[in-house]
Amino acid sequence: MLKYGLLLNELEALIKSHPYKEGDKLPSIRTLSEQYGYSKSTVIKAMDELEKRHRIYSIPKSGYYVVKRTVNVEQEEPTQIDFAGAAPDSEIFPYLDFQHCINKAIDTYKNDLFVYGTSKGLPSLIQVVHKQLANYQIFTSQSRLFIVSGVQQALSILTSLPFPNRKQTILIEQPSYHLFIEHLTTHQIPVIGITRTAQGIDLQELETLFRTADIKFFYTMPRFQNPLGNSYSKEDKIAIVELARKYDVYIVEDDYLADLEQDTKADPLYAYDTTEHVIYLKSYSKIIFPGLRIGIAVIPEVLSDLFNRYKRLLDIDSSMLSQGALEIYLKSGMFERHKQHISSSYGQRARLLADMLQRLCDLHPGLFTFTQAKQPCIHTHIVLNPSISVSRLAAQLKPHSVIIEAIDKHFLPHFPKAPILKLNVSNVKDSAIEQGIGTIVKCLAIATKA
Template sequence: MFTYGTAQGLPSLLHVLIRHLADYQVFTRPEHLMVTSGVQQALAILTTMPFPSGRDTVLLEQPSYHLFVRLLNCYGIPARGITRTEKGIDLNELEQLFQTGSIKLFYTIPRFHNPLGTSYTEDTKKAIAGLAKRYDVYIIEDDYLADLETNSKSDPIFAYGPSHVIYLKSYSKILFPGLRVGVAVLPHSLQPIFSSYKQLSDIDSAMLSQAALEIYIQSGMFERRKQRIVATYHNRMLQLNRALALYNDLDDIRPVPVQSGVHTHILLPDELQIPTLLNRLGKQQIVLKALDDSYLDGFAVRPMLKLSITQVREEQIEEGVSRIFDEIKRMRGMRTRR
């Protein structure tokens, strides 16, 4: 604690992480790991550093993680989007972009997508891994909610093609955000340049946070907390699905049920004024978020609302959903009278 560490991370923690990542079907060696100050630092390094292919464009799903969109805009990184819906992405379009789009990176959140909440099928993940290898495009797999997975047959993209997958895992979400510890699993070809950029970024990640994480995992506290959180969020999500099915009697509004994770979304008709809806609900202390900042500039924004269960008690969910649909109906009634 009283000396500088290494850019790669606390050596004893790296060996603990190797065993821990194996539980997520991520099998690797310590020399492929890099501890980062949260996943956000890894994203900043990966988008700004050069890649062996010499390409410069980042491809990302639309919508996508809003802070990653902001990061790309902040650094002026060339970016392109590919539409992702509750059904996934068009793999033919993905292949075309890999072939012709000067793509160095494809950023994806395969499971519990932020903001959609949905997950890719195993076939889709296999296909993405295959296309990445065929066209020498690297995948950034942001598996930030891997700990909430309840399907034992669900594997990361990394399991289907590690040579072209950069696997990112956050430890802040399952513990507490202030910990600021993430881990990147890097292909051999990217390790030297990533390490160089990492050292220039912060010399090394906080040793206290790394030591705390090591103790937390080794003692079994991590696993016990994980099981409690998984059960809590799973029950809340089931309650949300029940409430959406109960209160949605509108033909042109489509809730998207998901079984795990922390959020889902509602597809809305084009004519509904989302800012007005959010303002009305906010006055009732129902805080929802529009998704405009989850899209690249110029990309068509689909009308939808993100629903999150992280900051709400289970007994509040039904009332909240009821008020959302009541307000939508009220707005439509006002429009009809005009």
């Protein structure tokens, strides 16, 4: 990231955390330069950017001042503590950045907006994404890259395609992504499940299913699984890829939270694939915003022509405006800056949530079980006593303004449902995590005694 981008993050954090009042004067350029060790020109560039974002304003020959906010979010107490919502935090969305990118895209691609694009995606965006994917250990040719209207579209196409292995059944982790489950059941696609827990997956069971069950592809989220929040170990990833090669089963890897990874050694399944059995999917929804509807699919050469044909018949192309804006957002360095910002914010919440759950689990043995992941995720889960009804618990928590929901929709209709409570803090402030989890545990204690 550029120096001024790093400084920008530091100054925004200073404005947010320091008890500045609207109209308070910020330290001088010289003071900030000495404090952070950057040149005055870098500080000035960062301050100019903050002024464009309406965080501060300048008065000639006087200095920089904090902008008056119409709503002082930091001082407001949340009316609800929502552990059910999974959308990105709207308060850390880079509105002004992306507004600039949309305006720039309209100006840059104004002629392209009046014609249909290519089904593969905007060529210039594919070039940018191709370079970015290398940072995730995804090395491929541009011919295998497709821009899709969200990961859901890619999953829909892959489900419909005939695969070279001529198999029919989809294997999916249980629990898993509820909208894909709904797609499979609505279209009556042959599907079976395999249990995934905080400890991972039973590799012997996976091998048995690969060998005997006519598996077309195995849909998995190796990193920060939804709804569990845990990740596969390197050893499990290598073993899964090897089983796929051995039994000619494709793997559809949904790496939707790749941008929140802190472990530089945590590679995707794709990195261990030498026989083109892994199909890699990546989304920008969780780190930018869901309405962008842009995803990336890395398709094996043997499937790329057919995938392209199915996609063209489905929607001709993905939104040119969204693609153009995303390209500018990635090329400008804005994405890297936002990624650092959101990773820091989410990482802090994830650690607070995990530490709180571990502490209360130790204090209340037998009330619930919690397995802390090697790297805490923005969402996680606890395993409840089977006698506890999550829907009844949700009703008991509602008067306390704590929102949870059952995860039955994350299971196939006839698959045994584990007594799991998912907890997502992407929209829960740091100060509310302890309060909300404490309230949940109190209600659990009451329900257990009843």
